[in-house]
Amino acid sequence: xxxxxxxxxxxxxxxxxxxxxxxxxxxxxxxxxxxxxxxxxxxxxxxxxxxxxxxxxxxxxxxxxxxxxxxxxxxxxxxxxxxxxxxxxxxxxxxxxxxxxxxxxxxxxxxxxxxxxxxxxxxxxxxxxxxxxxxxxxxxxxxxxxxxxxxxxxxxxxxxxxxxxxxxxxxxxxxxxxxxxxxxxxxxx
Amino acid sequence: xxxxxxxxxxxxxxxxxxxxxxxxxxxxxxxxxxxxxxxxxxxxxxxxxxxxxxxxxxxxxxxxxxxxxxxxxxxxxxxxxxxxxxxxxxxxxxxxxxxxxxxxxxxxxxxxxxxxxxxxxxxxxxxxxxxxxxxxxxxxxxxxxxxxxxxxxxxxxxxxxxxxxxxxxxxxxxxxxxxxxxxxxxxxx
DNA sequence: TAATTTGCCTATAGAGTTTAGGCAAACGCA
DNA sequence: TGCGTTTGCCTAAACTCTATAGGCAAATTA
Numbered sequence: 001x002x003x004x005x006x007x008x009x010x011x012x013x014x015x016x017x018x019x020x021x022x023x024x025x026x027x028x029x030x031x032x033x034x035x036x037x038x039x040x041x042x043x044x045x046x047x048x049x050x051x052x053x054x055x056x057x058x059x060x061x062x063x064x065x066x067x068x069x070x071x072x073x074x075x076x077x078x079x080x081x082x083x084x085x086x087x088x089x090x091x092x093x094x095x096x097x098x099x100x101x102x103x104x105x106x107x108x109x110x111x112x113x114x115x116x117x118x119x120x121x122x123x124x125x126x127x128x129x130x131x132x133x134x135x136x137x138x139x140x141x142x143x144x145x146x147x148x149x150x151x152x153x154x155x156x157x158x159x160x161x162x163x164x165x166x167x168x169x170x171x172x173x174x175x176x177x178x179x180x181x182x183x184x185x186x187x188x189x
Numbered sequence: 190x191x192x193x194x195x196x197x198x199x200x201x202x203x204x205x206x207x208x209x210x211x212x213x214x215x216x217x218x219x220x221x222x223x224x225x226x227x228x229x230x231x232x233x234x235x236x237x238x239x240x241x242x243x244x245x246x247x248x249x250x251x252x253x254x255x256x257x258x259x260x261x262x263x264x265x266x267x268x269x270x271x272x273x274x275x276x277x278x279x280x281x282x283x284x285x286x287x288x289x290x291x292x293x294x295x296x297x298x299x300x301x302x303x304x305x306x307x308x309x310x311x312x313x314x315x316x317x318x319x320x321x322x323x324x325x326x327x328x329x330x331x332x333x334x335x336x337x338x339x340x341x342x343x344x345x346x347x348x349x350x351x352x353x354x355x356x357x358x359x360x361x362x363x364x365x366x367x368x369x370x371x372x373x374x375x376x377x378x
Numbered sequence: 379t380a381a382t383t384t385g386c387c388t389a390t391a392g393a394g395t396t397t398a399g400g401c402a403a404a405c406g407c408a
Numbered sequence: 409t410g411c412g413t414t415t416g417c418c419t420a421a422a423c424t425c426t427a428t429a430g431g432c433a434a435a436t437t438a
Contacts, residue, residue, distance in 0.1 A: 003385060006386085050425085050426065104347070140360045143357070148337055150344060151340020152332070154293075154339065155339060163298075170329070174326070185374075192403070219393075219395080228419080230397080234416065238395075239396090
């Protein structure tokens with residue numbers, strides 16, 4: 001019998017594609033086996049279990065996102081960097097909704113610490129170099145930026161802003177304007 | 190055989206409790222049947238299917254949240270209202286993590302339109318009466334507030350802010366200060 | 379080319395979802 | 409109070425997904 005050439009890598013990538021097509025919560029080992037025209041049990045040589053598959057897809061998504069973000073930040077500073085960085089998240093979520101959901105999977109602490117999630121917060125902090133913030137305000141600002149990016153994209157994906165004027169793109173631009181203004185004029189404690 | 194007294198209402202409430210105990214994604218019709226010491230098939234007279242159960246739990250959570258928010262807003266204005274409203278979300282998520290996750294279930298458009306989600310945006314808009322914003326800035330601000338509340342609570346629940354100084358409570362307070370400052374001095378387009 | 383390793387297989391078991399059809403408890407009315 | 413109807417929970421069964429054990433053949437190595 002010809003071999004299908006399964007590897008953990010290929011399965012993870014195919015799982016990510018599957019997530020974008022049918023939704024991250026619809027990703028199953030069975031569906032993945034069908035996609036490779038292979039029996040389900042065969043996948044268990046390459047994946048520990050279903051959770052393992054999901055975790056790997058999440059890590060893949062976090063890395064792709066971090067890579068894109070790093071590209072976007074290169075050579076940019078201030079509001080330019082802020083905007084480019086924020087758009088990476090929003091664009092990624094639109095292009096890859098399943099992967100974006102995956103990126104928000106709750107990872108256990110050690111997996112999280114080893115993931116690209118760490119790069120994300122470092123990059124957010126890097127953006128703030130363009131503004132005049134000392135600790136602990138810098139950390140507060142990092143958390144606020146993360147909240148806005150994640151919150152907006154997440155609500156937009158869920159359809160929260162659709163079917164109502166004004167266009168959500170306009171709200172996004174204004175949110176970034178507002179964040180820039182806020183960072184330039186951060187209120188004292 | 191004595192009857193268990195199942196109703197859609199009781200099942201939904203028990204499902205919400207189950208969600209808080211074991212996580213919203215672990216809520217199954219089977220687990221619910223065990224909780225009532227009843228056979229699984231019996232639940233299908235009261236629930237269309239598993240998705241129906243989840244949707245009902247989501248609607249319950251949205252209503253509870255809206256009720257609490259309405260209470261919190263009564264007699265308050267300006268930053269006081271903003272803070273009280275925001276704390277309702279954060280406190281609810283801490284008290285009822287499973288229900289909070291449920292509240293973020295993607296509902297189909299008609300279910301969403303009939304849900305308490307509508308009250309939430311009306312209340313957010315009401316808060317802005319304490320600030321001087323005209324349309325379309327008011328809508329942009331509503332969306333920004335929703336993004337921050339949802340984003341912060343969601344990241345905090347996922348453990349994103351734990352195990353690192355400063356305390357996430359402090360970041361929350363400062364985020365609300367920042368939003369208040371921003372709304373009082375909203376940047377022009 | 380023989381021995382070993384590796385990869386995908388069959389078989390099987392357990393859990394969750396969902397439907398069809400049955401029996402008895404509760405209810406509505408004479 | 410007793411009778412018929414309705415309702416509620418039941419058994420049975422089919423299907424899907426997860427997961428493990430053990431087998432055979434293809435690929436690798438010497």
